[in-house]
Amino acid sequence: MERLFIILVLFLAVFAGHASEIEVCKTCEISSIQKAIDFAEDGDLIRIKSGIYKENGIQILNKSLKIIGENYPVIDAEMQGTALSISANNFSIEGLKIINVGKSHTEEFAGILVSQSRNFKILNNKLDNVFFGILLEKSNEGVISGNHITSNARSQSNSGNGIHLWNTNKVEIRNNKIVGLRDGIYLEFVNNSEISGNFCKDNLRYGLHFMFSDEDIYTDNIFENNGAGVAVMYSKFIEMRGNHFRKNWGSASYGLLLKEITDSKLENNIFEENTIAISADNTNRIEYLKNDFKNNGYAVRIRGACYDNFFKENNFLYNSFDIGYTGRLNNNEFTENYWSAYTGYDLDKNGIGDVPYRPVKLFSYLVNRTPEAIILLRSLFIDLLDFSEKVSPVFTPANLMDSQPLMKKVSW
Amino acid sequence: MLKILKYSFKDLSRSRWSYVYFFFYLLLGIVLLFLNNDLSNAVITLMNVIIILVPLIGTIFGVMYFYNSREFTELLLAQPVKRSSIFLGQYLGVAISLSASLILGLGIPFVAYGIFQSAAIWDFFSLLVSGGFLTFIFTALAFNIALSQENKIKGFGMAILLWLFLAVIYDGLFLLSLVYFQDYPLDKFSLVASMLNPIDLSRILILLKLDISALLGYTGAVFKDFFGTSLGSITSFGVLILWVIFPVWRIVKLSGKKDF
Amino acid sequence: MVNIQNLHKKFGSLQVLNGLNLETPENGIIAVLGPNGSGKTTLIKSILGMVVPQKGEIKINGKKIIKHWDYRKDIDYLPQIANFPGNLSVTELIKMIKDLRCKPARDKELISLFKLEPFLDKKLNNLSGGSKQKVNLVLCFMFNSPLIILDEPTTGLDPVSLIRLRKLIQNEKEKGKTILITSHIMSFVEEISDRIVFLLEGKIYFNGTVAELKKATNQQDFEHAIANILSENHA
Numbered sequence: 003m004e005r006l007f008i009i010l011v012l013f014l015a016v017f018a019g020h021a022s023e024i025e026v027c028k029t030c031e032i033s034s035i036q037k038a039i040d041f042a043e044d045g046d047l048i049r050i051k052s053g054i055y056k057e058n059g060i061q062i063l064n065k066s067l068k069i070i071g072e073n074y075p076v077i078d079a080e081m082q083g084t085a086l087s088i089s090a091n092n093f094s095i096e097g098l099k100i101i102n103v104g105k106s107h108t109e110e111f112a113g114i115l116v117s118q119s120r121n122f123k124i125l126n127n128k129l130d131n132v133f134f135g136i137l138l139e140k141s142n143e144g145v146i147s148g149n150h151i152t153s154n155a156r157s158q159s160n161s162g163n164g165i166h167l168w169n170t171n172k173v174e175i176r177n178n179k180i181v182g183l184r185d186g187i188y189l190e191f192v193n194n195s196e197i198s199g200n201f202c203k204d205n206l207r208y209g210l211h212f213m214f215s216d217e218d219i220y221t222d223n224i225f226e227n228n229g230a231g232v233a234v235m236y237s238k239f240i241e242m243r244g245n246h247f248r249k250n251w252g253s254a255s256y257g258l259l260l261k262e263i264t265d266s267k268l269e270n271n272i273f274e275e276n277t278i279a280i281s282a283d284n285t286n287r288i289e290y291l292k293n294d295f296k297n298n299g300y301a302v303r304i305r306g307a308c309y310d311n312f313f314k315e316n317n318f319l320y321n322s323f324d325i326g327y328t329g330r331l332n333n334n335e336f337t338e339n340y341w342s343a344y345t346g347y348d349l350d351k352n353g354i355g356d357v358p359y360r361p362v363k364l365f366s367y368l369v370n371r372t373p374e375a376i377i378l379l380r381s382l383f384i385d386l387l388d389f390s391e392k393v394s395p396v397f398t399p400a401n402l403m404d405s406q407p408l409m410k411k412v413s414w
Numbered sequence: 415m416l417k418i419l420k421y422s423f424k425d426l427s428r429s430r431w432s433y434v435y436f437f438f439y440l441l442l443g444i445v446l447l448f449l450n451n452d453l454s455n456a457v458i459t460l461m462n463v464i465i466i467l468v469p470l471i472g473t474i475f476g477v478m479y480f481y482n483s484r485e486f487t488e489l490l491l492a493q494p495v496k497r498s499s500i501f502l503g504q505y506l507g508v509a510i511s512l513s514a515s516l517i518l519g520l521g522i523p524f525v526a527y528g529i530f531q532s533a534a535i536w537d538f539f540s541l542l543v544s545g546g547f548l549t550f551i552f553t554a555l556a557f558n559i560a561l562s563q564e565n566k567i568k569g570f571g572m573a574i575l576l577w578l579f580l581a582v583i584y585d586g587l588f589l590l591s592l593v594y595f596q597d598y599p600l601d602k603f604s605l606v607a608s609m610l611n612p613i614d615l616s617r618i619l620i621l622l623k624l625d626i627s628a629l630l631g632y633t634g635a636v637f638k639d640f641f642g643t644s645l646g647s648i649t650s651f652g653v654l655i656l657w658v659i660f661p662v663w664r665i666v667k668l669s670g671k672k673d674f
Numbered sequence: 675m676v677n678i679q680n681l682h683k684k685f686g687s688l689q690v691l692n693g694l695n696l697e698t699p700e701n702g703i704i705a706v707l708g709p710n711g712s713g714k715t716t717l718i719k720s721i722l723g724m725v726v727p728q729k730g731e732i733k734i735n736g737k738k739i740i741k742h743w744d745y746r747k748d749i750d751y752l753p754q755i756a757n758f759p760g761n762l763s764v765t766e767l768i769k770m771i772k773d774l775r776c777k778p779a780r781d782k783e784l785i786s787l788f789k790l791e792p793f794l795d796k797k798l799n800n801l802s803g804g805s806k807q808k809v810n811l812v813l814c815f816m817f818n819s820p821l822i823i824l825d826e827p828t829t830g831l832d833p834v835s836l837i838r839l840r841k842l843i844q845n846e847k848e849k850g851k852t853i854l855i856t857s858h859i860m861s862f863v864e865e866i867s868d869r870i871v872f873l874l875e876g877k878i879y880f881n882g883t884v885a886e887l888k889k890a891t892n893q894q895d896f897e898h899a900i901a902n903i904l905s906e907n908h909a
Contacts, residue, residue, distance in 0.1 A: 277629065299629045320455050322629060342455075372592050374600040376629050377608050377637065380458070381617055382466055383585035421759075421770050428761040486759040489813075491724045493774050494747035670741075673685070673725040 021068075026075075027051035035069075035077065036060045042067055050075040050098070058104075062088040071097035074128060079103050087115040094123035103132040105160060112137035112162070113151070116144070124149065134162035135183065138170045147176040153183050155206045163188040164205070167195070175200060185211040186228065189218070198222050208233045208259075209247075212240065220245065230256040231276065240266040248274040257298070260285045268293055270414055278303050279321070286310055292414045295319065300326045300366075304334065314338050315412045318361070322379060325361040327402060328370065336361065336404040340411045348409045359407040362398040364391035415499035415506075418490065422507025425486075426479070432511055435471060439519025447527045453534045457541060460520065461620045464545045465613050466581055469552040472512060473573040476556025479508050481566050488674050501557065501669040505662070509553040513546045520545075537623045544616035547654045551612045552577070554661035561668040584611050605640055609650070612657045619650055675700055675821060675852040676721060681730035683716055683876075690716045691727065692876030698869075703843065703853045705863045708873030709904060714856045715754065717873065718823055721854075722751055734821065747775065752814040754825040760799035764790065764809055767798060771813050779816040787838055788812060803830040815842060822846060822853045828862055840866060864896040872900075874907060 024046060026038045035055055038048045039062055047068040058079035067090070074097060079085040081104040086095070100113040112134035114124060119141040126148040129135045135151035138144065146165060155161030164180035165187045167173060173192065177199040180186040186202030189195070190213040197220040202209035209225035210232040212218065221243040225231035231247040233256075234240055240263065247257035257276035258268075264286045272294045273279035279298040282288070283305040289312050295301035296319040303326035304311075311334045318324045319342045338354070346355035365384050368375050378384050391398060426432050442463065446456040483504065490500045520542065529535050556573055563569040588607050592600055608614040622641055640646040676698045683691040690713045698704055706714050719725040721732060723739060723746065732739050739745050758767055772779050785791060788808040793801060801809070807830045814824070824843075828836060843866055847853060857863050863870070870887050872880035880887060880903065884896060893899040 320452070320458065368589070368593070372596045372600070374604045374637075375589060375592050377604050377614075377618065378585055378589055379621060379629065380462065381585045381614065382462075383582050383589065385462075386582070387589075417770075417774055421762075424766075425759045425761050483759060485753075485755060488724065488753055489758065489771075490774075492722050492746065492749070492751035492753065493771065494744050495774060496743045497723075671726060674719065 021045040021047060023047045023049055025049045025051065026055075028053045039065070039067065052076075054078055056080055058082045058085055060086045062086075062090050062093065064090050066090060066092040068093065069095050069098070071099070071127075074099040076101060081105070083109070084111045084115050085113050087112075087117070088122070089117050089119055090122075091120045092122070093119070094125065095127060096123070096125040097127065099128040099130070100132065101130045103129075103134070105133045105162075107159075110134055110137060110162065110166075112166070115139075116141050119144070123147075129153075132162070132183075134166050135164040135180065137163075137166045138168065138173065140169045141173075142170060143172045144170075145174045145176070146178065147174070149178045151178065151180045151183065153181075155183050158184055158206055161206060163211075164202070167192045171195065174198075179203075180205065180209075185209075186225075187211065189213065189215045191215060193217050196220070200224075201226075203227055205229065211235075212237045216240070219243070224248070225250070225257070227251070231258055233259040233261070234263050234266070235259075235261040236263075238264045238266065242266070242268045243270055245271045246274070247271065247276060247279065250276040252277060256281045259283075260288070263288065267291070272296070273298055273301070278326075281305065282308050282311070284308065288312070290314070290316055292316065292412060295321055295324075297321065299323065302326070304328065307332075309333055311335070315408075315414075316340070317411050318342060319411075323363060323366040323369075325402075326366050326370065327362045327399065331399050331402050334402075336402075338406045338408055339404050340408040341404065344407050346407065353409050355407040355409055358403040358405040360392060360395065360398065360403045362402055363388045364397055367397050415496075415503045418495065418500055418503025419506045419510075422483075422504045423511055425483075426507055426511040431475065432515055435475075435512065436515040436519045439516055440522060443520045443523030447523050453527075453529075453532055457534055457537045458624060460541055461617070461624075464516075464541060465548070465617045465620075468512075468516065468545050468548040469581060469613055470577050472509075472549045472552030473556040473559075473577050474570070475512060476505075476508055476553040477560045477569050477573045479504070480557055480560035481569065484674075491674055497669050498666040501561070501665050502662070505553060505557050505665060509550045512549045512553065516545050516549065517542055537620075540620050540623050544620050547658065548612060548616055551654070551657045551661065554658060554665060557665050558661050558668065561665065561672055580611055580613050585614065588614075601637060605637065609653050612654060615650055615653060615657075619647075619654075622647075675735065676854075677733040677736070678717075678721075679731045679733075681717075681720060681727050681732065683713075683720065683725060683727045690876055691720070691730075694730070694873075694877055696871065696878055696881070698852055698854070701847065701850045701852050702868035703847055703855060703866050704869045704871055705867035706854060706856045706871045706873065707863065707900065708879075712873040713876050714873055715825060718825055718854065718856065721823065722746065722749065747777070748819045748821055750814045750817055750819045750822045752810055752822075752824045752827050754829070758798040758806070758809070761797060763795050763797055764801070765794045767809065768812065768816070772816075775817055777817050780818075781812060781816045784812040784816055787842070788835060804832060804835070807831055808835060811839065811842075815846070818849075820851050822851055824853065824855045824857075826857055827855065828857060828859050836862075860897045860900060872903060874903070879903065879907075 024032060024038045024042055026032050026035055026048060032038045035050060035057055042048055042065060044066050050071045052073035052075045054076045056078045076099045077085050079102050081102050083104045085100045085103055095114060103113050104111050113129040113132045114136045116122060117139040120143055122144040124136055124146045129151040132153050136146055151164040161184040163185040164183040165175060167189050169191045171193045173195045175187060175197045179201045181203045184206045186205045186209040187197060188211045192215040195218045200223045203226045205228040207229045209228040212234040213236055215237045217239040219241040224246045227249045231250045250257050255277040257273045257279040260282045262284045267289045269291045274296045276298045278300045279295050280302045284307045286309045292315045294317045298321045300323045301318050301321040306329050309332045313336045316339045318339060324341060341359050344355060344359045346357040348355050365388055446459055450456055524538055529538055555576060559572045560569050563572060608618055678694060678696040681691050681694040708714050716725055720727050734745055737745060768781050790808055793805055827839060843853060864884055869883055871878055887899050891899040891902040893902050
């Protein structure tokens with residue numbers, strides 16, 4: 003009977019001359035997703051009705067399918083490896099709920115694994131209790147949007163990333179919500195991609211992690227309470243705009259970690275309540291424009307070998323230390339920023355303070371040398387010390403200053 | 415003792431200085447909140463004021479009150495009242511009225527601003543608790559000085575020196591030893607050194623609610639393990655309480671021996 | 675009433691009381707006299723417990739008093755300097771002392787005796803020296819204690835009030851009380867005191883009636899008798 007039905011369907015599909023639709027539900031002729039895929043032809047639509055499908059290792063090989071879940075049918079992988087793996091062009095996966103993906107030390111099990119594919123869409127899926135969420139390898143030109151990935155990562159060695167891209171180009175990652183994994187979004191050898199409107203929270207390591215990825219843009223994302231907000235390493239030509247880095251608060255925690263980055267631009271980002279808002283190490287030719295640094299431990303901590311970085315029209319508001327600085331000035335420039343700690347005056351009323359502001363305090367220099375001294379933070383003695391250093395700099399780089407500090411906050 | 419406390423308190427509540435102190439905090443709170451409009455910044459500025467000004471006012475006011483009420487004290491000494499009750503009553507009168515000025519002066523603008531709806535309520539609370547402790551500690555220290563020093567001028571001098579030492583010089587020496595011995599493990603030393611000075615201790619307790627907590631972790635595990643846990647806060651408050659109890663005990667001791 | 679044995683008190687290196695012994699009778703007015711620095715006030719303050727002696731014993735009605743405090747409810751004391759908490763009004767001060775003592779008091783009677791009614795609501799800071807002394811007297815006499823100690827009670831009083839004070843002291847004496855007085859006004863002392871206790875260098879130099887004093891010094895006049903003691907000892 004079942005066979006007859008399928009033949010009928012196939013016949014109809016062929017007869018009609020266009021893509022057919024296969025329905026999967028617990029009481030349907032086809033009650034297994036894998037079976038539906040096996041029967042489907044290129045260009046078919048598989049509609050999965052709600053219900054629990056205890057399947058894992060579902061595979062799509064070289065078929066351009068459109069899979070749509072209705073009312074979030076649940077694919078329960080029962081902790082047995084990857085739920086759904088795809089290697090095909092022109093496919094889309096939408097509206098599924100995938101849970102209980104197995105953990106492994108040797109293999110990268112994922113909710114949705116895409117490899118060697120092109121032109122795909124992964125939309126509005128829910129993934130819970132996964133090892134890796136959505137994993138892309140050697141695939142190009144895709145959209146990952148509106149997915150909600152949650153897990154309960156406890157240790158870095160025993161957890162995977164929410165959205166993991168490797169050797170993949172031209173992907174748009176938009177409006178996903180990723181909570182409780184190792185890295186929220188991980189990009190390695192990923193070029194010309196755009197990451198926007200994502201919300202990464204409570205991830206063990208980084209909200210967003212770039213490695214060896216060039217010419218990418220990330221905008222309007224929110225990174226909250228991750229081990230560190232965003233790490234951009236060994237990459238160039240990255241544009242970071244309108245992101246919100248907040249509450250990355252804890253020992254050695256960063257809002258944004260920049261390591262070996264060149265020719266990039268940060269604009270209109272908000273850094274709020276991070277232990278270190280930006281930690282820059284070996285970064286060259288980076289423009290910091292119109293960012294807000296508010297209530298951070300360090301706003302910007304510049305470590306060694308940073309050349310030709312440029313800070314303009316940023317707001318430094320109530321940070322314990324505005325700038326932490328190691329080494330020489332190296333042609334880094336601060337100009338026309340607003341510093342809430344600035345106490346100068348503006349007699350000619352041109353909006354620019356008449357005396358330069360020195361963002362590096364003696365105390366931050368002391369803390370660099372003797373970390374325990376932090377316990378004296380905001381004590382009267384330290385204030386007096388900082389004041390005398392401000393009047394006549396001895397220990398801090400004398401030419402590290404904003405010679406045109408703004409009198410009013412930059413609004414953007 | 416309660417009767418003495420009542421009258422000292424009544425006496426102080428009519429003193430011009432209590433009002434000056436009260437209005438100072440009221441004004442400070444209003445200016446910080448309504449002109450600045452940033453709650454967390456206001457809390458940090460207030461912390462600076464509290465850890466400097468509260469000890470100073472506590473010592474000066476304590477010494478001043480003691481010397482000025484000498485005749486009142488003599489009047490009481492001839493009454494059937496226990497000696498220690500007289501001094502404890504006066505001490506509590508001063509300490510409570512100063513704390514009340516602080517708490518009301520800052521509390522009213524903050525409540526008007528809507529602190530109860532704000533997440534900063536606990537920051538503000540720790541600010542007031544520390545301010546209260548500092549008032550009680552430094553008033554007690556002031557009474558100790560005044561009880562052991564007949565000469566008013568010398569007493570004032572000692573009170574100011576004590577304040578200067580604990581508010582500034584101590585931290586200078588502290589920092590100096592940190593820099594000088596930086597090749598040695600210093601976290602335990604710093605922990606003990608910051609415990610021994612009530613001003614430092616209060617500052618850290620307030621900052622733990624603000625920015626220091628993250629920065630502490632950045633420097634070494636010992637601080638974070640200590641201040642981050644409930645053991646740390648209990649110990650810190652214990653030490654603050656000891657800082658009140660010890661001088662108060664000495665007030666009782668000294669007052670038993672003193673001639674009038 | 676008051677029994678003092680071998681009382682020693684030193685302020686720094688200054689020996690003020692040097693083995694003083696004194697026994698007062700059950701009632702009567704005893705004037706404690708002596709040159710400046712002879713230890714009058716120290717003696718009084720030792721009895722009140724305001725000064726802690728190094729050695730010796732003080733008993734009142736047979737009870738040791740050093741390091742105790744509740745015996746003071748049976749003592750009325752008039753201090754030498756009438757300075758009070760300046761922010762209180764007269765009424766409040768009286769109320770406070772009554773509150774501390776928890777004893778019936780005849781403050782109204784004394785207030786009218788010294789004509790203090792117009793000053794009752796004034797702050798003590800704003801009172802003249804004489805008015806303050808009157809308040810001081812009210813506070814002292816309003817309780818009915820068996821032992822009264824007056825340190826320079828006449829300071830700042832006008833003649834009318836002085837007469838009233840004298841009468842008041844006599845009345846108290848007739849009630850059978852013991853009254854210890856120090857004063858510089860010799861006529862006042864001569865007139866009211868039953869016994870004279872003369873202190874010199876921390877000890878009792880003379881203890882007896884006015885008549886006995888005159889006799890001992892061979893002087894007709896009380897003031898001369900006192901002067902005689904002083905000149906003899908300092909000659």
